[in-house]
Amino acid sequence: MTDLDDLAAVAAVGTARRTSLPPLPHITDAVPTRSGDLAVAALDAAAALTVVSRGAIGTTAESLTACSPETQSEPPAEFMSALRQVTGTTGGGVIGDYQTRVAVACEALGWMHDRDVRLPHREIVPLLQHPQAQVRRAARLVSGQRGRWLTALPGAPGDPPAPTPSIEEWTHGTSAQQLNYLTNLRAVDPQQAMELVAQQWKQSPAALRAEITTLIADNPQPTDEDFLENCLSDRAASVRSAAPPGLEKLPNSGYVGRMMDRIPALIQADVKGRVIVTPPAPDEHDQLGKKLTAQDRVTRVVAAIPPAGWKRATGLTATELLAAPGPARSQKDPGYQLIPGLVHSAASHTDTDLAVALLEAGHIDARLSPYIPAAVMAGALAKAGHKALAKAGEWVRLLTEHPRPWPEEVSLAVTRTITSAPKLDAIQAAVWAALAVAASPNTAAQCAEGVSARLARESQPKHGRMIAAATATLTLRATLWRTLMTCQPAAHREET
Amino acid sequence: MALAPDSASQVAGRRLARPAQWSEVGWADPLLWGSCQGSGKTPYTVAVDVTTPTYRCSCPSRKFPCKHVLGLLFLWSEGGVDTGGVVSDFATKWAQRAQKSSGTSQTMASPHERTAEQIAAAAERAARRDQRVSDGMAELDRWLADQMRRGLAATKPDQARDMAARLVDAQAPAAATRLREIAAMPQGQSWLLNVLQGFALLHLLARAHQTSGSGPMRDTIRMRVGFTTSRDDVLATAPIRDRWLVTGMRDADEEQVSVRYVWLVGMDTGTPAQVLFFAPPGHSQPTSPLQPGQALDADLHFYPGQPQLRAALGDQHAASDLQGWEPESMTVDQVIAVWRHVLAADPWLNEWPVTLRGSVGTSPQGWALRDVTGRALRLHGDTVWPLISLTGGDPAIVFGEVGPDGLHATSVLQDGSVIPL
Numbered sequence: 001m002t003d004l005d006d007l008a009a010v011a012a013v014g015t016a017r018r019t020s021l022p023p024l025p026h027i028t029d030a031v032p033t034r035s036g037d038l039a040v041a042a043l044d045a046a047a048a049l050t051v052v053s054r055g056a057i058g059t060t061a062e063s064l065t066a067c068s069p070e071t072q073s074e075p076p077a078e079f080m081s082a083l084r085q086v087t088g089t090t091g092g093g094v095i096g097d098y099q100t101r102v103a104v105a106c107e108a109l110g111w112m113h114d115r116d117v118r119l120p121h122r123e124i125v126p127l128l129q130h131p132q133a134q135v136r137r138a139a140r141l142v143s144g145q146r147g148r149w150l151t152a153l154p155g156a157p158g159d160p161p162a163p164t165p166s167i168e169e170w171t172h173g174t175s176a177q178q179l180n181y182l183t184n185l186r187a188v189d190p191q192q193a194m195e196l197v198a199q200q201w202k203q204s205p206a207a208l209r210a211e212i213t214t215l216i217a218d219n220p221q222p223t224d225e226d227f228l229e230n231c232l233s234d235r236a237a238s239v240r241s242a243a244p245p246g247l248e249k250l251p252n253s254g255y256v257g258r259m260m261d262r263i264p265a266l267i268q269a270d271v272k273g274r275v276i277v278t279p280p281a282p283d284e285h286d287q288l289g290k291k292l293t294a295q296d297r298v299t300r301v302v303a304a305i306p307p308a309g310w311k312r313a314t315g316l317t318a319t320e321l322l323a324a325p326g327p328a329r330s331q332k333d334p335g336y337q338l339i340p341g342l343v344h345s346a347a348s349h350t351d352t353d354l355a356v357a358l359l360e361a362g363h364i365d366a367r368l369s370p371y372i373p374a375a376v377m378a379g380a381l382a383k384a385g386h387k388a389l390a391k392a393g394e395w396v397r398l399l400t401e402h403p404r405p406w407p408e409e410v411s412l413a414v415t416r417t418i419t420s421a422p423k424l425d426a427i428q429a430a431v432w433a434a435l436a437v438a439a440s441p442n443t444a445a446q447c448a449e450g451v452s453a454r455l456a457r458e459s460q461p462k463h464g465r466m467i468a469a470a471t472a473t474l475t476l477r478a479t480l481w482r483t484l485m486t487c488q489p490a491a492h493r494e495e496t
Numbered sequence: 497m498a499l500a501p502d503s504a505s506q507v508a509g510r511r512l513a514r515p516a517q518w519s520e521v522g523w524a525d526p527l528l529w530g531s532c533q534g535s536g537k538t539p540y541t542v543a544v545d546v547t548t549p550t551y552r553c554s555c556p557s558r559k560f561p562c563k564h565v566l567g568l569l570f571l572w573s574e575g576g577v578d579t580g581g582v583v584s585d586f587a588t589k590w591a592q593r594a595q596k597s598s599g600t601s602q603t604m605a606s607p608h609e610r611t612a613e614q615i616a617a618a619a620e621r622a623a624r625r626d627q628r629v630s631d632g633m634a635e636l637d638r639w640l641a642d643q644m645r646r647g648l649a650a651t652k653p654d655q656a657r658d659m660a661a662r663l664v665d666a667q668a669p670a671a672a673t674r675l676r677e678i679a680a681m682p683q684g685q686s687w688l689l690n691v692l693q694g695f696a697l698l699h700l701l702a703r704a705h706q707t708s709g710s711g712p713m714r715d716t717i718r719m720r721v722g723f724t725t726s727r728d729d730v731l732a733t734a735p736i737r738d739r740w741l742v743t744g745m746r747d748a749d750e751e752q753v754s755v756r757y758v759w760l761v762g763m764d765t766g767t768p769a770q771v772l773f774f775a776p777p778g779h780s781q782p783t784s785p786l787q788p789g790q791a792l793d794a795d796l797h798f799y800p801g802q803p804q805l806r807a808a809l810g811d812q813h814a815a816s817d818l819q820g821w822e823p824e825s826m827t828v829d830q831v832i833a834v835w836r837h838v839l840a841a842d843p844w845l846n847e848w849p850v851t852l853r854g855s856v857g858t859s860p861q862g863w864a865l866r867d868v869t870g871r872a873l874r875l876h877g878d879t880v881w882p883l884i885s886l887t888g889g890d891p892a893i894v895f896g897e898v899g900p901d902g903l904h905a906t907s908v909l910q911d912g913s914v915i916p917l
C-alpha cells in the first residue's frame with residue numbers, strides 16, 4: 001500500500017473521529033500531519049502525494065521481436081482512397097447503404113488477395129477492428145507479414161484463429177462442437193470419421209443423428225453409401241428424410257438403382273408417342289411414403305435419376321424427354337409433371353446440358369443458374385425481355401442468387417434488358433441491387449454508363465435515388481478494379 | 497440565479513446557456529447582447545445592461561427576466577461571450593432609449609473607446625467578480641474539508657453538483673466543471689482514490705487562488721478557476737513565428753461543447769503548442785485548418801499562464817514541408833523530466849506534447865514505448881495498436897501527449913511524413 005492508499009482509507013470514513021493522520025513518510029517533512037485541522041491536513045497531504053504520483057510515470061519494458069520485412073507490395077494510392085470509401089464505419093461516401101459497402105469492401109479485399117498485394121500498415125488495425133466479421137476475415141488475409149506478426153501478439157485486434165478441434169469436443173462437446181469436429185475430420189480422414197460416428201450412433205439423440213446425416217449427405221463418398229442406406233430405416237423420421245439427397249449424389253448406389261427400376265412403370269409412351277407419367281406406388285423405405293402426394297412421389301423418383309441414366313432406362317435422353325409431348329390435360333386431370341424432378345436432378349448432378357435445355361424450354365429456376373453458360377443465360381434473358389425483370393419471379397431470383405460476380409455477358413445482358421424498359425421504375429429493386437454488386441468488374445464501368453445515359457433520358461423516376469445509388473456502386477467497383485489491375489506486384493517486391 | 501423568477505425559468509435558462517443557441521453575441525461593458533434561435537423563424541434578440549441589471553428580449557414571454565435573458569447571462573458568466581463584436585441595432589437602440597429615460601446624456605461608446613467612468617466601472621465589476629470568485633473558492637475549500645471530515649464514502653453526487661452550481665454562480669466555471677466530472681466518476685475499484693485525488697487537486701487550486709499574487713502562476717490559477725482571456729486579447733500579444741508542424745489531433749465531447757485539440761511543435765524553435773477548436777456538443781467538427789502532418793509558417797499567439805501551451809493561430813505566411821527536418825527527440829528520462837518540470841508550474845495539467853524516439857515493448861503495466869536504455873513510458877489510449885502496426889517493433893520517432901497515465905501517441909514520423917495514428 002502506498003501513502004496515498006493509506007490516506008484514501010482514512011478519507012473513506014472521515015477524519016472527524018481521528019486525532020492524527022497515518023504516518024506518511026514520503027511527505028512528512030513537507031506536510032504537517034499532527035496539528036491543525038486534520039481534514040485540511042489530509043487534503044494538503046493528498047494534494048502533495050497526488051502531484052508526486054502524477055509525475056511518477058516511468059517504467060521499464062522488454063523489446064518486441066521486430067516484424068520480418070514485407071514481401072508483397074501495397075496497392076496504388078488511388079485504390080486505397082476508393083477502398084476507404086467502403087471500409088469506413090461512419091456514413092458518407094458515394095455508397096449510402098451499409099450492407100452494400102460491406103459487400104464491395106470484401107470483394108475489393110478479395111481482389112487484393114488474388115493480386116498478391118497487401119494492406120498498407122496504417123490500414124491494418126482499423127480493418128481488423130471492423131464491425132463486420134467478413135470484412136475482418138478478408139482483411140486478415142491481405143494484412144501481409146505485418147498483419148501476421150501483429151495478430152500473433154497478445155490482445156491483438158481482430159478475431160483469433162479458430163483453434164483446431166480436439167477429440168474432447170467430439171466426446172464431451174456440444175452438438176455444434178461435435179459437428180465441427182466431424183467436418184474437420186472428414187476432410188482429412190473420412191474413414192476414421194465414420195468409425196467415430198458408428199461408435200456412438202445408437203445412443204446419439206435424433207436431432208444430432210439427423211444433423212450428422214445431413215452433413216454426410218451434403219458431400220457423400222461412395223464409402224458412405226452403407227451408412228446412408230441404413231439411415232433410410234432409422235427410427236427417426238428426420239434421419240430417414242436426410243439420407244436420400246446424399247444417396248442421389250451416388251449414381252451407382254442401390255438407392256439410385258431402385259429408382260431407375262421404377263422408370264418403366266413411371267414413364268410410358270402411348271401409341272401416339274406421348275409420354276404418360278404414372279406415379280410410383282408408395283414405398284416407406286425409399287421415402288416415397290403414403291403421406292406424400294402422387295406428384296411428390298413422381299418428383300422424388302425423377303430427382304434421383306442422374307441425367308445420364310434416362311437414355312439407358314427409356315431410350316431417350318433427359319433433354320429429349322423434356323421435349324417429348326404429353327397427352328392433353330384438363331383442369332380435372334392435370335397429369336403429373338416431370339419438370340420439378342428434372343430441375344432437381346440437373347442441379348444436384350450439375351448437368352449443364354439438362355440445365356440449358358430446361359432454361360431454353362422456359363423453365364427458369366434459380367437452382368440451375370450456376371450450370372448455365374453465360375452466353376446461354378444472356379440469350380435467354382434477351383429473349384425474355386425487360387418484363388421478366390419487372391415482376392418478382394424466377395428470373396429475378398435467378399439473377400439475385402447467381403454466383404458473383406456475374407459473367408461479362410450476363411452483366412451486359414442485364415444492363416441492356418434494364419435500359420430497354422420503357423420505365424426504369426418498373427424494374428424490380430432486387431435487380432438494381434444485384435446489378436450494382438454482381439456485375440463483372442470488367443464491365444461495371446460500361447454498365448454504369450449505360451444506366452446513367454438511360455436515367456438521363458427519363459424525367460424524375462420514382463426510384464431515381466436507388467438507381468443513382470446502383471450506378472455509384474458500379475462506378476466505385478470499376479475504379480477499384482481498374483486501379484488495382486494497374487498494380488504490378490512482382491515489380492514492387494521489396495528486397496529482403 | 498437570483499434574478500430568475502422561478503426554478504422553471506432557471507432550468508430553461510440553463511438549457512439556453514450554450515454557444516450553439518446564440519448568434520451575433522457580444523459584450524461591451526456594460527452592454528451584453530445576442531440573438532437566440534427559438535422555435536420560430538426569427539431569432540429573439542436580447543440585450544442586457546449588467547450594471548443594474550436591466551434587460552430586454554423580443555420574445556413574447558410574460559416572465560421577467562425570460563429564459564433567453566437568463567440563458568445569455570449564464571453564458572456570459574461562464575465566459576462564453578467574448579468581449580467585442582458588432583453591437584446589434586436592437587441593443588443600441590434599447591440602450592439609447594434607456595439612457596434617455598434615465599436622464600443621462602452619454603452616448604454609447606464603442607467597445608474600444610471607453611470613457612474614464614466606463615473604465616472605472618469595468619474595474620469595479622472586475623473587482624466584484626474577483627471577490628465573488630474568491631468567496632466561491634473559499635466556500636469550495638470549506639466544502640472539501642467537510643467531505644474529508646465526514647468521509648468520502650458519504651459524499652453524494654448531488655451534493656457535489658450543488659456545490660458546482662454555486663461555483664457557477666460565483667463565476668468559477670472551470671472549477672465547477674472539474675467538480676462535476678469528479679461527481680460523475682464511475683463507482684469501482686479506483687473510485688475512492690480517484691475522488692480523493694480529484695478533491696485534493698481542487699483543494700490545491702482553492703488554496704493557490706487564495707495565496708497567489710501576481711506573476712505567471714496567477715494567470716495559470718485564474719485560467720484553472722475559469723477566467724478566460726478573449727481571443728482578441730491573445731492575438732494582440734507578440735507571436736512566436738515558426739514553421740509549425742501539426743503532430744496530432746484529438747476530438748473530445750465535453751460538457752457543453754465539443755473540443756478539438758490540435759498539437760503542434762515548432763520545427764525551428766522546438767516550442768510545443770496546443771490550438772483548440774470548438775463546436776456545439778454532439779456536432780462533428782468542421783474541417784480544421786490544421787491537419788496532422790501539415791506544416792505551415794505561421795504566427796502563434798500564446799494565452800497567458802505557465803507553462804506556455806495553449807495558443808491562437810495568427811497570421812499564416814506560407815505552407816511548409818518537412819524536407820530535411822530532423823526533430824529533436826528525447827529519451828524517456830528526458831520526457832519524464834520535462835513532464836515533472838511543467839507539472840511543477842501547473843499541477844493541474846493533464847497532458848504535455850513530447851517527441852521521443854523509441855520502440856514498442858512490453859512492461860508489467862502493458863504496452864510501453866521504450867528507448868535504447870530500456871526505460872519506458874506506458875502506452876495508453878486507442879492509438880496503441882495502430883502504433884504497433886505502423887512501427888512493427890522497430891524504433892521510430894513518435895509524437896504524443898505525456899500525462900499521468902503515460903504516453904498517448906498521436907503520430908509517427910516515417911519516410912519524411914507525419915502519419916497520424
